[in-house]
Amino acid sequence: MRVAVVGAGLAGLTAARELQRAGVEVVVVEARDRVGGRVEGGELEGRPVELGGTWIGEGHSRMDALVAELGLETFRTWNDEGKVLIQLGNRRALVDGAKGAVPRLNPVALADLAQGLARFARLARTVDPARPWAHPKAELLDGQTFETWVRRTLRTPSGRAYFRVATEAVLAADTSDVSLLHMLCYAVSNADLETLLAVDRGAQQDRVVGGSVLVAERMAADLDVRLSTPVEVVTQDDAGVRLTTRAGETITADRVVVAVPPTLAGRLRYDPLLPAWRDQLTQKLPAGTVAKTFAAYPTPFWRDQGLNGQVASDTGPVKVTFDVSPPDGEIGILLGFVEGGEARRWQRLPEADRRRAVIDAFVTYLGPRAAHPTAYVEKDWSAEEFSRGCYGAHFAPGVWTAFGEALRPPIGRIHWAGAEYAVEWTGYMEGAVRSGAATAREILDQT
Amino acid sequence: MRVAVVGAGLAGLTAARELQRAGVEVVVVEARDRVGGRVEGGELEGRPVELGGTWIGEGHSRMDALVAELGLETFRTWNDEGKVLIQLGNRRALVDGAKGAVPRLNPVALADLAQGLARFARLARTVDPARPWAHPKAELLDGQTFETWVRRTLRTPSGRAYFRVATEAVLAADTSDVSLLHMLCYAVSNADLETLLAVDRGAQQDRVVGGSVLVAERMAADLDVRLSTPVEVVTQDDAGVRLTTRAGETITADRVVVAVPPTLAGRLRYDPLLPAWRDQLTQKLPAGTVAKTFAAYPTPFWRDQGLNGQVASDTGPVKVTFDVSPPDGEIGILLGFVEGGEARRWQRLPEADRRRAVIDAFVTYLGPRAAHPTAYVEKDWSAEEFSRGCYGAHFAPGVWTAFGEALRPPIGRIHWAGAEYAVEWTGYMEGAVRSGAATAREILDQT
Numbered sequence: 001m002r003v004a005v006v007g008a009g010l011a012g013l014t015a016a017r018e019l020q021r022a023g024v025e026v027v028v029v030e031a032r033d034r035v036g037g038r039v040e041g042g043e044l045e046g047r048p049v050e051l052g053g054t055w056i057g058e059g060h061s062r063m064d065a066l067v068a069e070l071g072l073e074t075f076r077t078w079n080d081e082g083k084v085l086i087q088l089g090n091r092r093a094l095v096d097g098a099k100g101a102v103p104r105l106n107p108v109a110l111a112d113l114a115q116g117l118a119r120f121a122r123l124a125r126t127v128d129p130a131r132p133w134a135h136p137k138a139e140l141l142d143g144q145t146f147e148t149w150v151r152r153t154l155r156t157p158s159g160r161a162y163f164r165v166a167t168e169a170v171l172a173a174d175t176s177d178v179s180l181l182h183m184l185c186y187a188v189s190n191a192d193l194e195t196l197l198a199v200d201r202g203a204q205q206d207r208v209v210g211g212s213v214l215v216a217e218r219m220a221a222d223l224d225v226r227l228s229t230p231v232e233v234v235t236q237d238d239a240g241v242r243l244t245t246r247a248g249e250t251i252t253a254d255r256v257v258v259a260v261p262p263t264l265a266g267r268l269r270y271d272p273l274l275p276a277w278r279d280q281l282t283q284k285l286p287a288g289t290v291a292k293t294f295a296a297y298p299t300p301f302w303r304d305q306g307l308n309g310q311v312a313s314d315t316g317p318v319k320v321t322f323d324v325s326p327p328d329g330e331i332g333i334l335l336g337f338v339e340g341g342e343a344r345r346w347q348r349l350p351e352a353d354r355r356r357a358v359i360d361a362f363v364t365y366l367g368p369r370a371a372h373p374t375a376y377v378e379k380d381w382s383a384e385e386f387s388r389g390c391y392g393a394h395f396a397p398g399v400w401t402a403f404g405e406a407l408r409p410p411i412g413r414i415h416w417a418g419a420e421y422a423v424e425w426t427g428y429m430e431g432a433v434r435s436g437a438a439t440a441r442e443i444l445d446q447t
Numbered sequence: 448m449r450v451a452v453v454g455a456g457l458a459g460l461t462a463a464r465e466l467q468r469a470g471v472e473v474v475v476v477e478a479r480d481r482v483g484g485r486v487e488g489g490e491l492e493g494r495p496v497e498l499g500g501t502w503i504g505e506g507h508s509r510m511d512a513l514v515a516e517l518g519l520e521t522f523r524t525w526n527d528e529g530k531v532l533i534q535l536g537n538r539r540a541l542v543d544g545a546k547g548a549v550p551r552l553n554p555v556a557l558a559d560l561a562q563g564l565a566r567f568a569r570l571a572r573t574v575d576p577a578r579p580w581a582h583p584k585a586e587l588l589d590g591q592t593f594e595t596w597v598r599r600t601l602r603t604p605s606g607r608a609y610f611r612v613a614t615e616a617v618l619a620a621d622t623s624d625v626s627l628l629h630m631l632c633y634a635v636s637n638a639d640l641e642t643l644l645a646v647d648r649g650a651q652q653d654r655v656v657g658g659s660v661l662v663a664e665r666m667a668a669d670l671d672v673r674l675s676t677p678v679e680v681v682t683q684d685d686a687g688v689r690l691t692t693r694a695g696e697t698i699t700a701d702r703v704v705v706a707v708p709p710t711l712a713g714r715l716r717y718d719p720l721l722p723a724w725r726d727q728l729t730q731k732l733p734a735g736t737v738a739k740t741f742a743a744y745p746t747p748f749w750r751d752q753g754l755n756g757q758v759a760s761d762t763g764p765v766k767v768t769f770d771v772s773p774p775d776g777e778i779g780i781l782l783g784f785v786e787g788g789e790a791r792r793w794q795r796l797p798e799a800d801r802r803r804a805v806i807d808a809f810v811t812y813l814g815p816r817a818a819h820p821t822a823y824v825e826k827d828w829s830a831e832e833f834s835r836g837c838y839g840a841h842f843a844p845g846v847w848t849a850f851g852e853a854l855r856p857p858i859g860r861i862h863w864a865g866a867e868y869a870v871e872w873t874g875y876m877e878g879a880v881r882s883g884a885a886t887a888r889e890i891l892d893q894t
Binding site: 139142143144145146147151174175176177179232265266267274275276277279280283284286287289303341344346347380382383385388396397398401402403 | 532586589591594595598620621623624626634678679682710713720722723724727730731733734736754756788791794795829830832835836843844845849850
C-alpha cells in the first residue's frame with residue numbers, strides 16, 4: 001500500500017511515520033520549503049525561538065515520548081522565580097506564578113471570578129470532547145457565544161475581562177467568535193481551563209532545547225518529503241487517489257491523508273467534489289488570528305525585578321507575554337502574543353508602527369529597560385499563505401452541533417489529520433501528534 | 448480600459464453591462480456552462496421554474512427597471528385567494544395571506560410574538576446596513592447569536608418557533624448560525640422582517656414570466672461571456688491583472704471584479720496574497736444550506752381547498768412552501784424549501800428517501816392529493832461546485848464588528864460584487880444588481 005500525506009506538520013509527519021513503520025510506502029507532500037507547518041524555528045541573537053507551536057504541557061505524553069525517542073531534551077519554561085503581572089483595566093497585581101494565574105482582585109471581583117471559574121469547570125466536565133454534539137444540552141450550549149455566557153455568568157468587569165483574555169490567549173479568538181460548547185469542549189480536551197492557562201503542570205510547562213521545530217525536522221529525516229510542492233487537486237476513484245500539484249506534477253497513492261488546517265483543506269479541489277456537508281464544514285472552520293512577537297535583551301532583566309516575564313492584560317495589542325529566553329538565561333527573550341481583534345487592528349499598521357506598539361506594551365508591563373531590544377522578530381500567522389491563521393480552527397455557534405459528526409470520518413480514500421481533529425489535547429502539538437497517529441491507525445485498520 | 452469580471456451571476460453581469468455602456472472593454476469569465484450563477488432555470492412538465500433566485504419584491508426598483516428594459520414581464524406570486532397554513536408544533540392555523548403571515552395563536556403566544564416582533568423592529572431600525580459595525584452597541588449585538596436573543600425575548604414555544612422558521616426561510620441558516628446584529632442588518636437592508644416574509648408588498652411579490660434566468664440570459668446577450676472557464680489565480684501588479692483559468696489560459700485586464708460568493712472568492716489564489724484580514728473575512732462567510740424541491744400536479748389543487756400553497760411550519764424537512772405554478776395556473780407546481788439543519792440531514796439521504804421525505808411533508812400540509820406528483824425536481828445548492836451553498840453568506844457572531852469594514856473596499860485592482868455586498872436588498876437579486884452597479888461606479892470613479 002502507498003499513502004500520500006498532504007502537509008508536513010506534526011500531524012502529517014506522525015501519520016507518515018507510523019504508516020511507514022507498519023510497512024506502508026509513504027510520500028509526504030508539503031507546500032512550504034520547510035517541514036513543521038504551524039511549528040517553525042526562528043532566531044534572535046543567534047538563539048532559537050519558536051515562531052509557532054512552542055510548548056509541551058503536563059500530560060502531553062506523546063510529545064514527551066517523541067522528544068525522547070528523537071534524542072531531544074526539554075527544559076522548563078521560566079516560571080519559578082518572580083511574579084506574574086496581571087493588568088485588568090488600571091489595576092495591576094502580581095501573583096505567584098507557581099500557584100496559577102488567578103489574580104488578586106478586590107473581594108467582590110474575586111468572588112465573582114471564583115464562581116465563574118467553578119461554573120465553567122462544572123459545565124466543562126459534562127462535555128465529551130470526542131462527541132460534544134451528543135451533550136444532552138448541546139443545542140443550548142452551542143446556540144450561544146461564549147461571550148453571552150461570560151456576560152450572563154460574570155458580574156464584574158474584572159471577572160469578565162479574565163475570561164476574555166483567557167479566550168484570546170487560548171484560542172487566538174474573541175469570546176464572540178466561538179460557542180460556549182466549543183470553549184467547554186476545548187477546555188476539557190486539554191484537561192481544564194486552568195491547565196490551558198498554566199505553566200507548571202499546565203500547557204506551557206516545557207520547551208524543546210533547540211526549538212520545537214527539531215521534532216518535525218528529525219521526524220522528517222527518515223521520510224520521503226517533497227518540499228515546495230503545493231497540492232491543488234485531490235482526485236479519487238476506485239483505483240486510488242491522485243494528487244495534482246501546482247506545478248502540474250501527479251502523485252498517486254492508495255489513500256491520502258489531508259493534514260492541513262480545515263480552512264486550507266477546504267481550498268483544495270476535490271474530484272469528485274466533497275459531499276456538501278463536508279465542504280460546508282470547512283467553510284465554517286476559520287482560523288484564529290495571532291501574531292507572535294519577540295524582543296531580545298542583553299539579559300532577562302525582568303527576573304531581577306521580581307517578575308517572571310509573564311503578563312496577562314486586558315489592554316492590547318499585546319495582552320499575554322512569556323519569558324522564552326534560552327535555557328542558560330544568558331540573554332533575555334520576551335514573547336508577546338497579539339491575538340484576535342487586537343491582531344486584526346495591529347496587522348494593518350506599517351511595520352515600524354507594529355514594532356513600536358509591541359515594544360510600548362513591553363515597556364508598560366516591564367518598565368523602561370524593555371524599550372531598547374537588541375533584536376525584534378514578528379510572525380503573523382494569518383498572513384502566511386499555507387496557514388492563513390493560527391493556532392487553529394475555531395467553532396462558531398451551531399457548528400459543533402450541525403457539523404461535528406462530519407469532522408473526523410474519512411471521505412472514501414481521503415483521511416484527515418491535524419490538531420483540530422484531536423480528541424485529547426486539541427490545538428496543541430500533542431493533539432497534532434495524536435491525531436496523526438489516530439489517522440494512521442484508521443488507515444491500517446481499514447486495509 | 449479593460450475589465451475582467453469573474454462570475455456571470457446578476458452582480459457580475461450588471462457590473463459588466465454598466466462598464467461596457469461607459470465604454471469600457473469587458474470580458475466576463477464564468478466557471479459554469481451557463482450564466483445566472485445562483486439564478487438558474489429549470490422545468491417541470493415543460494413549464495419553467497426557478498431553481499435558484501426567484502422573486503422580485505416590493506421596492507426592488509432596479510430589478511423592475513431591468514425586467515422592463517429587457518422586454519420581460521412579471522406576474523404576481525399566487526397569494527390572493529386561499530389561506531396560508533401555519534403549523535407550529537401540533538397547532539395548525541390558517542391565516543389570510545394578504546394580511547401577512549402572523550399566525551393566529553392563543554392569546555398568550557400572540558402577545559409574546561407581538562412584543563417580540565415589535566422589539567425586533569425597533570432594534571433593527573437603529574442599524575445602518577451600510578455600516579452595522581458602527582452601531583453604538585455593535586459589540587453587544589454582534590456578540591450574541593440571534594438564537595440567544597430569541598430565547599431571551601420570546602417566552603412561548605410558538606413565539607420562538609416563529610422566529611426560528613423565519614430565520615431559516617430568510618437566510619437558509621439557523622438562529623444559532625448568525626449574530627443578532629446580522630439578522631437586524633439583513634432585515635433593515637430589506638426594509639423589515641415583515642417585508643422579508645411577505646408576498647404582497649413583500650420580498651416574494653413578483654416573478655418573471657418565463658423564469659428569472661431570462662434576466663441573466665438577456666443581459667449576457669450583449670456581453671463577451673466565456674463559459675466553462677473556472678478562474679484559479681488572480682495576479683495583480685502595477686501593470687494590471689491577470690487571470691489564470693483552470694485550463695491554463697491567461698486573461699489580462701486593468702481591473703477585475705470578483706463577482707462570486709465570498710466562500711468561493713476565498714478559494715481563488717491571489718498573487719500577491721490578499722491581506723490577512725481580507726482572507727480571514729472570507730474564511731468567516733460560509734454559505735447557508737438550502738435545497739429547493741418542486742412537485743408538479745395536474746392542477747394547483749390546494750387552491751380548491753381554500754389554501755394558497757404557502758406553508759410555514761416548524762417541522763422539517765420542508766418548513767416553507769410556495770405555489771410556483773405558471774401564471775396560467777394550468778398545472779400546479781409546489782415549491783418546498785429544505786433549509787439549514789434540515790437540509791444537512793436531508794441531503795445525506797439517498798435520492799428516493801429525499802423525495803419521499805419532501806412529498807410526505809407536502810401531504811402533511813396539503814392532504815393526500817399531494818402524494819402523487821407528475822414530476823419532481825430538486826436542487827441542492829450546497830452540492831454545487833460553483834456555489835457551495837445558498838442563498839448567501841451568513842455572518843456569525845463577531846464577524847460584522849471584526850471584519851465588516853473589510854467587506855466592500857477593493858484590494859488594489861480587485862473589486863468585489865455580489866448580493867452579499869449590497870447595502871440595500873442584500874441577499875436578493877435586487878441586491879446583486881445594485882452591488883454590481885455600485886462596483887461598476889467604483890471602477891469608473893477611480894479611473
